[in-house]
Amino acid sequence: MKIWLSLLEGFEFNLMLFGGTIVCAIPLGLLITFCSMSKFKPLSVLSRIFVWIIRGTPLMLQLFVVLYVPGIVFGVPMKSRLLAAFIAFIINYAAYFSEIYRGGIESIPRGQYEAGQVLGLTKGQIFRKIVLFQVIKRIVPPMGNEIITLVKDTSLARTIAVSEIMMSAENFSKQGIIWPLFSTGLFFLAMCGILTLLFNKLEKKLDYYKA
Amino acid sequence: MSILEVKDLYKSFGSTEVLKGINFSMQKGEIIAILGSSGSGKTTLLRCINFLERATGGQIFVDGECIFNADEKKKISAAEQRKRQLNFGLVFQSFNLFPQYSVLDNVTMPPKLLAKERSDYKTNKKQIFADIEENAKMLLERVGLSEKLSNYPCELSGGQQQRVSIARALALDPKILFFDEPTSALDPELTNEILKVIKDLALKNTTMVIVTHEIEFARNVADRIIFMNEGVVLEDGTPEQVIDNPRNERTRSFLAKML
Ligand SMILES: Nc1ncnc2c1ncn2[C@@H]1O[C@H](COP(=O)(O)OP(=O)(O)OP(=O)(O)O)[C@@H](O)[C@H]1O
Numbered sequence: 001m002k003i004w005l006s007l008l009e010g011f012e013f014n015l016m017l018f019g020g021t022i023v024c025a026i027p028l029g030l031l032i033t034f035c036s037m038s039k040f041k042p043l044s045v046l047s048r049i050f051v052w053i054i055r056g057t058p059l060m061l062q063l064f065v066v067l068y069v070p071g072i073v074f075g076v077p078m079k080s081r082l083l084a085a086f087i088a089f090i091i092n093y094a095a096y097f098s099e100i101y102r103g104g105i106e107s108i109p110r111g112q113y114e115a116g117q118v119l120g121l122t123k124g125q126i127f128r129k130i131v132l133f134q135v136i137k138r139i140v141p142p143m144g145n146e147i148i149t150l151v152k153d154t155s156l157a158r159t160i161a162v163s164e165i166m167m168s169a170e171n172f173s174k175q176g177i178i179w180p181l182f183s184t185g186l187f188f189l190a191m192c193g194i195l196t197l198l199f200n201k202l203e204k205k206l207d208y209y210k211a
Numbered sequence: 212m213s214i215l216e217v218k219d220l221y222k223s224f225g226s227t228e229v230l231k232g233i234n235f236s237m238q239k240g241e242i243i244a245i246l247g248s249s250g251s252g253k254t255t256l257l258r259c260i261n262f263l264e265r266a267t268g269g270q271i272f273v274d275g276e277c278i279f280n281a282d283e284k285k286k287i288s289a290a291e292q293r294k295r296q297l298n299f300g301l302v303f304q305s306f307n308l309f310p311q312y313s314v315l316d317n318v319t320m321p322p323k324l325l326a327k328e329r330s331d332y333k334t335n336k337k338q339i340f341a342d343i344e345e346n347a348k349m350l351l352e353r354v355g356l357s358e359k360l361s362n363y364p365c366e367l368s369g370g371q372q373q374r375v376s377i378a379r380a381l382a383l384d385p386k387i388l389f390f391d392e393p394t395s396a397l398d399p400e401l402t403n404e405i406l407k408v409i410k411d412l413a414l415k416n417t418t419m420v421i422v423t424h425e426i427e428f429a430r431n432v433a434d435r436i437i438f439m440n441e442g443v444v445l446e447d448g449t450p451e452q453v454i455d456n457p458r459n460e461r462t463r464s465f466l467a468k469m470l
């Protein structure tokens with residue numbers, strides 16, 4: 001029972017990291033998308049390089065960079081490991097999300113914008129009334145995949161000694177108790193299962209028309 | 212006065228000149244069919260008139276008022292630009308319906324958004340929307356789709372989709388309705404239902420410019436035929452003049468291929 005509680009406590013952190021990343025990375029990703037699609041070249045080049053770096057390096061490395069670089073290079077040590085984990089996850093996932101958004105936006109045929117224009121809609125109306133919904137429909141499946149990956153990625157926070165569930169489980173294995181490792185798996189399975197169901201439901205809901 | 216006058220319109224994409232000085236004008240109620248071989252610039256001309264491309268030279272007038280002047284560098288306000296846009300309606304080759312909206316919503320959405328700019332919008336919204344919906348239903352009935360109001364575009368045949376897009380364009384009551392090969396994405400059996408709708412519009416004196424490859428249809432429905440070749444107007448006259456007695460060798464060889 002004590003072990004379960006300790007695992008649960010660990011998983012609570014995973015859930016927090018998951019929730020925080022979702023809440024912050026979804027809008028931040030949109031911001032990055034707008035930057036990378038901006039007509040102002042330096043801005044779009046810069047944000048594409050940024051996305052390339054984030055997607056091209058391991059999240060684990062990014063965790064270490066966020067944890068140590070502020071202290072070593074700028075002399076302002078990271079206040080807490082927890083904060084470092086949040087920052088690294090949010091930046092990492094915002095970059096991935098931004099690419100999904102960009103793919104979604106770019107997949108909308110030009111004819112949709114042109115039809116909107118000749119029908120007298122403003123640029124804002126074209127985006128809100130025509131494009132946005134179609135983009136959402138297209139990005140729900142890849143977002144679902146990415147978000148399920150995020151659930152499992154939260155266990156990476158242990159590499160910077162944030163006490164998340166895997167760490168708790170590992171501690172027990174060191175004491176010779178092996179089953180917490182498997183129960184930990186159950187936590188992740190349950191979480192991913194729930195998310196899969198939710199996303200399937202959402203996809204079904206958006207499936208009332210074929211594009 | 213002409214309802215539309217196109218003066219010396221030029222359009223280049225990079226170094227390729229596609230329109231090389233197009234001139235024509237039309238009267239209210241007139242129906243013009245534009246013929247011409249592939250690549251002659253018909254689509255580009257329609258897109259320039261409808262502000263989907265910016266012409267590199269020339270002017271466009273509606274009812275004598277200049278709505279486009281390539282030499283004028285002054286930025287036009289978005290609101291003014293939209294007002295000019297709404298002189299015209301455009302029916303695309305590929306329909307471009309909005310897939311997430313029902314047939315009825317496709318037709319009512321643009322006028323409802325436009326109504327927001329009316330001064331009595333706030334006080335009279337219910338009535339305005341009711342009128343818009345009634346008008347949309349009337350138009351959809353006219354194109355034979357009153358049974359399909361709540362269907363989505365993906366549930367319709369190509370011909371039905373194109374008829375929705377015609378109703379959608381009509382709902383904004385444009386002064387001139389342009390068609391860019393409205394039937395070329397359709398099976399031959401579906402072509403006729405579109406041509407019938409256009410003929411019906413012709414009977415109601417709708418001012419139209421129709422780019423088409425259907426020579427017989429053009430002869431039947433158009434008051435005037437413009438034949439374009441390599442970015443210029445080669446012939447401009449009645450169907451008898453252009454189709455039966457073309458002055459130009461190019462026109463003759465084009466017609467020979469088509470008929
Ligand atoms: N956006 C563009 N960029 C570069 N070239 C273009 C562009 N749009 C059209 N063109 C060129 O302009 C020429 C005329 O094209 P346009 O589509 O106006 O012809 P069209 O008369 O409509 O032909 P079709 O009967 O095949 O529809 C073509 O050579 C085409 O390659």
Ligand SMILES: [Mg+2]
Pocket residue numbers: 253254255391392
């Ligand atoms: Mg064309």
